[in-house]
Amino acid sequence: MEQDKKRYGILAMAWIITFFVSAVSAFSVLSAGMTDSTTGILDTLGNPKFTSSQLANAYAIYQLCLAIVGIFAGRIVDKMGPRTVVFIGSLVFSLGWFITGFCDEIVEIYLAFGILAGSGAGMVYNPNVTAALRWFPDKRGLISGLLLASAALGPFTFSPVASTMIHTFGSSQTAFKIFGVVCVIFMAASALFLRKADDGYLPAGYTVPKIQANGMGPSIDFIWKEMLKSPLFYTLLFIFISATTAGNMFVGANYSIAQIQIGADASEAAMAVSICALANFGGRILFGYMTDKVGAVKSLIISLCITGITLVLMMFVRDLPFYIMAVSLIGIGFGAVMVIFPPLCGQIFGVKNLSTNYGFVFLGYAGSAFVGPRIAAYFKDYVGNFQGAYLIALGITFLGLLLVFLFCTLRKKKLAY
Numbered sequence: 001m002e003q004d005k006k007r008y009g010i011l012a013m014a015w016i017i018t019f020f021v022s023a024v025s026a027f028s029v030l031s032a033g034m035t036d037s038t039t040g041i042l043d044t045l046g047n048p049k050f051t052s053s054q055l056a057n058a059y060a061i062y063q064l065c066l067a068i069v070g071i072f073a074g075r076i077v078d079k080m081g082p083r084t085v086v087f088i089g090s091l092v093f094s095l096g097w098f099i100t101g102f103c104d105e106i107v108e109i110y111l112a113f114g115i116l117a118g119s120g121a122g123m124v125y126n127p128n129v130t131a132a133l134r135w136f137p138d139k140r141g142l143i144s145g146l147l148l149a150s151a152a153l154g155p156f157t158f159s160p161v162a163s164t165m166i167h168t169f170g171s172s173q174t175a176f177k178i179f180g181v182v183c184v185i186f187m188a189a190s191a192l193f194l195r196k197a198d199d200g201y202l203p204a205g206y207t208v209p210k211i212q213a214n215g216m217g218p219s220i221d222f223i224w225k226e227m228l229k230s231p232l233f234y235t236l237l238f239i240f241i242s243a244t245t246a247g248n249m250f251v252g253a254n255y256s257i258a259q260i261q262i263g264a265d266a267s268e269a270a271m272a273v274s275i276c277a278l279a280n281f282g283g284r285i286l287f288g289y290m291t292d293k294v295g296a297v298k299s300l301i302i303s304l305c306i307t308g309i310t311l312v313l314m315m316f317v318r319d320l321p322f323y324i325m326a327v328s329l330i331g332i333g334f335g336a337v338m339v340i341f342p343p344l345c346g347q348i349f350g351v352k353n354l355s356t357n358y359g360f361v362f363l364g365y366a367g368s369a370f371v372g373p374r375i376a377a378y379f380k381d382y383v384g385n386f387q388g389a390y391l392i393a394l395g396i397t398f399l400g401l402l403l404v405f406l407f408c409t410l411r412k413k414k415l416a417y
Helices: 002-034 052-080 083-100 106-133 141-170 171-190 231-262 266-295 294-314 320-349 354-361 363-382 387-411
Strands: none
Touching: 002 052, 002 083, 002 106, 002 171, 002 231, 002 266, 052 083, 052 106, 052 231, 052 354, 052 363, 083 106, 083 171, 106 171, 106 320, 106 354, 141 171, 141 266, 141 320, 141 354, 231 266, 231 294, 231 320, 231 354, 231 363, 266 294, 266 320, 294 320, 294 354, 294 387, 320 354, 354 363, 354 387, 363 387
């Protein structure tokens, strides 16, 4: 009974940590400031020193380090618990942001933000989320939605703050430093209260159903080596890439898209980023609940359809209200995918080694974080509009939908075992 009470306190601390690590979603605002002729770092000719493509590379390096380090951090958490790993990760993450505020060369940004902050995020994000989910075997979908909703509220808060700081202090550098200081205070303090749930923990009055609500049956606890031999793992990996490419494209370029496509000013573009984040928040809550009720696969199909239809609509957006509606739908679809995958991974491969296993699955997100922003950056730098970017993202999303049906076929044939 005491453990049942403790789990909600742990959830609250995990929520705070996820909220602050999501500051990375404000990177589209900060990077736009770094490429501006008035607020960015200038070269000897007075032109912005960095291009959108270069800064998109920094974001991609960040996500890659997050995913790779998350695997190793997950293995430690599965054996020792989350507190020490997440605490150290909070320090590394915050230090990376702070040092980025002093960088004036792109290589330095790659090292400080991409590698250092990204590695810190890898020690924090997945271990924090999966450790919290272990305390709630009775409602993993809902808890995944509530917990990861904080990752959507983060940019809703940080994006307008970042925009204000850029215009107040005249550069993105100061914003990086301030974010680093604030993050270390709240994240490191919260990490001290995290605990690992005992293996096989069940809350009072809850019994594991013989058939899960989504009809997928009871899970088996795979170790990571067994999981990597399963065709389902690779299918899930590429679904994750396909389902999150469009979302990552907008996370990295929403601010710039609003300015270029509809002529939004700085405050309107920052508002679009925040509203997209708020929609992302709503999508995580809604689809977290939906996953428990109708199942992860059906929820995933719905989210992919929402994203695909919205990408078509984006080709015809010419004004702010239409743009706000479209990016809100993108946010809902993106948020949905992020809350569906952690419990889905647990259902397929078991929860005992979830921190490690989901770390491998999360490589799919890193792949989309590499592809998505680079698509948008290419069309911004070399074409001047985003029509082609929407078409490419639409094709990738449709591929993801086809892979979901392949996943269902493999699951029915039990090729995982």
